[in-house]
Amino acid sequence: MDRTPGDTARPTFTEEVREAVTARAALLVIGVLVLQLAFITSYIGAFHAPKPKEITLGVVAPQQLSEQLVEQLFVLPGTPLEPSAVRDEAEARRRIHDRDLEAALVVDPRGTTDTLLVAGGAGASLAQAAEAVVTRAEAAQRRSVEVVDVAPAAAGDARGLSSFYLVVGWCVGGYLCAAILAISAGARPANPRRAGFRLAALALYAVAAGLLGAVIAGPVLGALPGSIPGLWGLGALVVFAVGATTLALQGLAGIIGIGLAIAIVVVLGNPSAGGAYPYPLLPPFWRAIGPALPPGAGTWSARSIAYFRGNALTGPLLVLSAWAVVGAAVTMVCAAFRRSPAEQ
Numbered sequence: 001m002d003r004t005p006g007d008t009a010r011p012t013f014t015e016e017v018r019e020a021v022t023a024r025a026a027l028l029v030i031g032v033l034v035l036q037l038a039f040i041t042s043y044i045g046a047f048h049a050p051k052p053k054e055i056t057l058g059v060v061a062p063q064q065l066s067e068q069l070v071e072q073l074f075v076l077p078g079t080p081l082e083p084s085a086v087r088d089e090a091e092a093r094r095r096i097h098d099r100d101l102e103a104a105l106v107v108d109p110r111g112t113t114d115t116l117l118v119a120g121g122a123g124a125s126l127a128q129a130a131e132a133v134v135t136r137a138e139a140a141q142r143r144s145v146e147v148v149d150v151a152p153a154a155a156g157d158a159r160g161l162s163s164f165y166l167v168v169g170w171c172v173g174g175y176l177c178a179a180i181l182a183i184s185a186g187a188r189p190a191n192p193r194r195a196g197f198r199l200a201a202l203a204l205y206a207v208a209a210g211l212l213g214a215v216i217a218g219p220v221l222g223a224l225p226g227s228i229p230g231l232w233g234l235g236a237l238v239v240f241a242v243g244a245t246t247l248a249l250q251g252l253a254g255i256i257g258i259g260l261a262i263a264i265v266v267v268l269g270n271p272s273a274g275g276a277y278p279y280p281l282l283p284p285f286w287r288a289i290g291p292a293l294p295p296g297a298g299t300w301s302a303r304s305i306a307y308f309r310g311n312a313l314t315g316p317l318l319v320l321s322a323w324a325v326v327g328a329a330v331t332m333v334c335a336a337f338r339r340s341p342a343e344q
Helices: 013-020 023-047 063-074 089-097 124-140 162-183 192-220 228-253 256-269 284-292 294-307 314-337
Strands: 055-060 081-085 103-106 113-118 144-149
Touching: 023 256, 023 284, 055 063, 055 089, 055 124, 063 081, 063 124, 081 124, 089 103, 089 113, 103 124, 113 124, 124 144, 162 192, 162 228, 162 256, 162 294, 192 228, 192 314, 228 256, 228 294, 228 314, 256 294, 284 294, 284 314, 294 314
Parallel strands: 055 081, 055 103, 113 144
Antiparallel strands: 103 113
């Protein structure tokens, strides 16, 4: 209806701005800016200058040479290697498959060419870094190196990154599912029963997402070998852990909790996950936090299932389980404290 001369005066420009962009919206936009800058800082900080640091290297050599060689490799500038003596090549191979070692140097005392054992399934960049460091050290002794990949990545897994991308997809599904469940009826659940329903819906979604992700990465695209049931279980745990954490943060902070979940999983978790650059190539901060966050624990576990016979899974699975259990518990506690007087 058109205004008449007697109607209230038209809002001023300042009033229209305040109505269009409320104080709450302005604060949320500032939060988005902070999150964006944190994203840029975290990814560039983690990836802009990878340097090998303390790559665990087994050294197989005659006893009279072993200690001397380990010492020489240990004092290389920048400490790129963490060498230790290993009894024989068979033990070195076993420890690489157990994920106790990232590479092993097998010395041939009767010749000038030694063998470097690497594991491409743990990440091509890590294998290449170990090769570069050891090749330089050997060249200084007028020796050469032949590289043997004892746990190669699958033909369809370029640079061993499929495990990382699979876990990233699971993580994205986890926090998006939780966000949708919350936004559809308020960020904070009104009562414990509703919180329980949300967690149950998230669990069903996690089971489906885990299975479909494992099937796509395995039989459909041929990117990852390994146990489909193993990857399915891992995927369900990753999705539920991230989703439950997101629900918990929403219970604590409302809609802002979605941003906090993105900060933990995307801003901090993805660059520190050991995907593009495994842990020995990351700066100290990202290397320290990576194993304790869902993307890092998930990436390590997926690679173990695909290429290392399921070894070294206990720690990462405990990390994921902790995020899942604590997230679910906090979600329920927050809902209990929000019960209306009529429900108490």
